[in-house]
Amino acid sequence: MARELSLAEIFQLGYYWETKILLTAVQLDVFSSLAGKPRLSAEIATRITADEQALRLLLNALVAMRLLTKTGEAYENSSTAEKHLVRQSPQFIGHLLQLHDAEWNNWGKLAETIRSGERSVDRHVFETDPELGGNVLAVLHRIGQQSGPDFARRLQLKGALRMLDLGGGAGTNAIAFCQVYPTITATVFDLAPTLRLTEKTVKEAGLDSRISLLAGNFNHDRLGGPYDLALMSDILHYQDFATNAALVKKVYDHLLPNGRLLIKDRFLDESSTGPAWTTAFAVHILINTQRGACYQTSDAMQWMQAAGFASVEEVERTAVVQGLKLNG
Template sequence: MTPDLHTPADLLQLSGSYWATCALHAGVALDLFTPLAGQPGTAAELAERQHLEPRALAMLLDALTALGLLTKQADRYEAQPAASRFLSRSSAEYLGHIIMHHHHLMAGWSRLDEAVRNGGPLRDPVINACDDSVRESFLMGMFNLASLLAPRIAAGIDLTGRKRLLDLGGGPGTYAVAFCRQYPGLTATVYDLPSTRPFAERVIGAAALSDRVAFHDGDYHQSDIPGGFDVAWLSHVLHADGPEHCARMLAKAVAALEPGGLLLVQEFILDDSKDGPLFPALFSLNMLLGTSRGQSYSGAELTELMTAAGLRDVGRLPLELPNGAGIMAGTV
């Protein structure tokens, strides 16, 4: 939905909204929610435990309380239930990885005007980051996001009778795991860079699916993709490249499919006019900042790319997903 910005107050609130974002990021980076999940504490106690400056910490805790993430009784703070559930490292539903990924992107976003002047990008692709914590926050952040949607998506796509799934650029393998859980007769191969393997093996092992989900090292830009699959799943990989690279990637994915195979593409999909929805439009700017030719694509553009790759009956599946995400399907 397009924001309704008509007054100076509306514009100034939008302009300063990053203050709240930075407070959340600091709370996660300093791991404040884990010790306050179910156990109230004072700023002084938490400062000693986390090796922080007490006065500054109290100011941050008060701001997090004002944001509704903490409660405060006298001088003791405690995480709200949602913060305990999603921001505590001890929770199985921890979302801190994707929040820290957003945090690592902020330096580039602050220079968006420079990227628009020069055509970008201003940073290397996150997957190539030398800093292990940056790469981990990206890959496990993708796991955070996919974990929220993958079971629902797997249940909403009919793969009955299909035996071998290729999760191309599958990162930690979250979707491969979800599809195999949904369809007991299915096996899957996650194809991604060697640096991704430890994260994928952690996720696959935790799901107890190492016997059905394999990891294959490779760079889909440079190497051939193994064949013999009857489903190919490409989730949020096309947006990292320009149309020419996307065409080559899709051609390789199609070549990996047996006759009658199904290719599925999940992306943040723009309207054909490309001026909405809001999240895909903003996400396209994120690609400007971090890739040489990446962008969000419209439904019409994805249809054209998939059809040119040799797919038939290309169309968008009737699945309602957040942030303008959608799934395109076509058959060989």
């Protein structure tokens, strides 16, 4: 039984001022304006075109939040801010925070959405702002370098497999699978604007001879192949139940006999009250997609069984479901 929240913790949950101060500082590029050297508030105001008096309040709060330091009247980035919040840094993660900020107004409509059940968003970020979507994928690709190879290793695959990474984004999984298994070749299928990033990541990984890119809309276009292995990782929560069922069937048709489909997603457990992060993610998906949802693994298993897959099972709890296409 989980411990009850204290009153102090309830107050803390309802407190978002620091969140918005950080997101705004990233939006205004405060940290980049301080790259490499301390500056006075007047200099920062000139660099980012801001009102000095108002800016000083933001800077002081950022000092209290330990993202900046202040010596006399000069402000300086903390070492973490310098590494991760300065735009020119190779380890910049600000794009992810920019996405949260871009979704701020959608969160403002949460009460309205809960009351009416009506969504106010008609497309997801990869369609509305492919540049931001690509930048976010690049950050996730960089910070998720370890999880892809670990996932690939756990599957203990064998043989010279042709893999489809559907909605493969930055190619994080295709790259990881090719690195772990030297006999795999892969196709990353994604929207054309997203593949501009994939081309770079695949080249950087030295895998352009084993990973090909195929542009299109996976609901409408042919997927190439046939393949021995298909992965659908973090794509189905953007779509409704029936569209997912149809897409799983389409993937079945693009697999060879003995082919395997892996669906990896943020699934809710049987009670829909866990994992905790996913319950909040489900609300995020409600207000930031037109028809998306967080599903349970039993939903994914239903799509697979209806498509004709056999030996359908949850191979990693609330994370990965697998099915096999038998001979014939």
